[in-house]
Amino acid sequence: MSHSPMDEEKGLQSPAIAVQTPQDSTKNDHEKIDSSAGGGIFSRLNARLISWKIFETRGIERVPVEERHDIRAADYMQMTLLWFSTNITANNMAVGMLGPISYGLGFVDSALCATFGALLGAAGVAYMGTFGPASGNRTMVVARYFMGYYPSKIACLLNIIIMLGYGMIDCLVGGQVLSAVSGGSMPIVVGIIIIAIITWVVVLFGMRIFHIYERWAWLPQFIAIFVLVGSAGPKFNTSITSAGSPETITGNRLSFFSLCLSASVAWAPAGADFFVYFPPTTSKWKTFLMTFLGVGLALTFANVMGVGLASGTITQPEWETAYDTSSGALILAGYNGLGGFGKFMGVLVALGLIANNIPGTYSASLGFQIMGRHLAKLPRWFWSCVGVVIYTACALGGRNHLYDIFDNFLSLMGYWVTIYLTIAVEEHVLFRRVRGFDWDAWADPSKLPIGIAALLAFLIGWAGAIVSMDQIWYIGPIAKMVGAYGTDLGIWVGCSWAMLVYPPLRWLELKKFDR
Template identity: 75%
Template sequence: MMEEGKDTSSVGAGPEPASLESQSSDSAKSTNVLTRLNQRITSVRFLEARGIERVPESERHDVNAADYMQMTLLWFSTNITANNIALGMLGPISFDLGFVDAALCATFGSLLGAAGAAYMGTWGPASGNRTMLNLDKVVARYFMGYWPSKICALLNIVIMLGYGMIDCLVGGQVLSAVADGNMSIVVGTIIVAIITWAIVVFGMSIFHIYERWAWIPQLIALFVLVGSAGPKFDTFITSSGDARTVAGNRLSFLSLCLSGAVAWAPAGADYYVYYPPTTKKWKTFTMTFLGIGLALVFATLLGVGLASGTFANADWAAANEVSSGALILEGYSGLGGFGKFLGVLVSLGLVANNIPGTYSASLGFQVLGRYGARLPRWFWSCISVIIYTACALGGRNHLYDIFENFLALMGYWVTIFLTIALEEHLLFRRPHRGFDWSAWSDPSKLPLGLAAFTAFVIGWIGSIMCMYQIYYVGPIAKLASDEGADLGIWVGCSWAMIVFPPLRWLELKQFGR
């Protein structure tokens, strides 16, 4: 596993001397106190001091087979979790899909989204920059331009905090069910949040160690769940509605599963910045794809199975009325105390999903501007945990609505960005020019971003016109079926794909960059 070195010159070390001279003596004294406090905290052993700075090649390490395997284990641990089981439940429960339809949509949607996240992961070793930092410092400055990239950085923070909210909420539901309701969902949610905070505040080294082993108890617990609950899966349920309605629901659920996987794309390279530039891109892609894809397929299929059982099993249906976490625990019924122990493992497994999102969100806050960059990563980690914990407590009775609306909406912009990035890479960079990573801070050598921003906005317009959510149904989505179908990802990507190449060609011809 790759360990990272300490960098006591990281962000959060306080303002420059010149700025201190312009402040009052009281302000300067306050700043010095905060600086000393930050230096004392970052001196704690194993706590990562580095923030958004690029990792120089001198601090990176040789890569071997174990490091490539670490990529897969990291992403497998992150996604073999209860929140993705709850995502799979939406197929039969919310979209009225049969077992086969829901299983196929979950499988192919998850794999397609995993491919997008794996592609973005390949940029970490190449540049030494985090992806969202790439969105401000490297990759997206080349794809989107300087200012438009900040929009993506802000949206990534929303994704990561949203995932934190869902993780804490599902974990709280399972813990509450284990305690037979004697522990409230509020208390369970806070427990998951505190454990996440205790790990993520230390940064990358502890995070990699945790993710290397976290998948083992999760996989054991879920294999037992398959054996315990599998006989009660109803694989014979069929999709409800006429042909147009079923087709629309299939597409909507596939898009939702795609969104759940591709949401990792903006953070895909955050965890590879200590890998050397010689790291093989195809190996990085393959190992990341396997980690995300295998975990999500297994978890969502398990969710589809649990949801199918609610149609024929009254106890399961009653548990689902309480919460998705209660339904997961009901799958262990008959195992007594051992089943409750496994339920605790499943609930705490959500920490593995929550840690990378919180880590990336804390870096995202630093990206937004110089004021955010002055505050250290550990501080923003604390703020991130507080924000999504409060949101989870406020939305604890609306998990399915949060899943359906939040994931789909975030999937729109991520897939549009991926489309622009792929076209810039394959059509305009690869044949003629590569990426000069040393020019990341020189605006005169970076694209203006006019073409990418215009394509991004046009793609968003297409997504809005074709989205199908509780709060809004686009005019085109209404035409797809009687109950609507979520076409946002597909139309948004296609519109951006069509308009970006000619606009980028004009931009290069006019400005040469």
């Protein structure tokens, strides 16, 4: 992207990669980020880091309008490329594999569920993304306007769990692929650590390096997956059909659709984080459309590739053996016959997971700061380090249980995200059309909703999800009513219960407290 002479004189950067300099940090009376927290060595290290021009010093503070940067046509394309790079990755291929292998669905059923689940979830991410330029606030700060200052911390904590959980999955799948490329001579543990270290380096510096990396990370992934289409595509078994009674097939379709929806919509709590340096004049419909295309197209492509690879295990014994080793080994098996070039493509696929890991780690680091004023005194880069250490340790400990992590973790996270989105949409459409948003009050609890209505609706929605979930360790009474073995209805029942109770509860809250 080019800069105008005036931009260069002012030291401004392209809005897609803009960062805050140490001098332009706006301190709020309610929540201040103490850059010298910790004293001693920590203080000197922090001072050294923020002295670098490429280092982002801003944490959760709102970006004032005067510090944002003009929006250009190329920046809308950057929105798409960012999300496309993030999601055209091996972990999303692994999600698609679960349709034929775990749910017994045919190729067509799996592909349709994966596609429409990914697109519906992408709409939720795109909706939340529009609040970045409009507010200048991070996504979980925006949540305060929907759920209240203190209840929103529940959503923030769950978002930290999501993002660190995805970091664990990314490291696991990446480690599996690298191990498979080496023929097993490289332990999965080493592959996990490689993915984690590269992610940490990029996240440490913040938004500028992040946007530059994501602008180009999609290209090698795109090439590697197209090579995989040519190499493995002829071995896909597109004729397989779904197994079981009509009731069982219907239940498995809904369960797999919900899983793919969960994998996609899980990005919604981070949707606005990467657009806060754009001005309020940024087109909402363009932001929505470009984000939707980036998330939806990438996930659809990756998920359907996973479905195809899984279908091939039915007729390709070597693929079945590879999947018994790991999902990463199955991806590499798709390159069989290409020799060293196939292994090189496998390395690209493994390293592509870094693009998926970076935004999640970045968002989690902001979440730690949002959880409390004392935690906010520690800078964003410190929490980035903490996040990387946590999910690396979890990946090392859970490296032999990837399927269970996918099947349980993604579904559980999808429950709360969709309930939160239901509350956000209703608050926005029904109550904020007239009242509007005071984005400057982001850290003032007295000017934000109390959150009683949102908290009650959230908990009622969760209760609906619990009695309707179908997990390995628990099947709710409502879930048992559908299909021979139960069906995961947690998202749908949870959202519907929250949708019904929130409007009257919020009306009563406004009548009593007027905020």
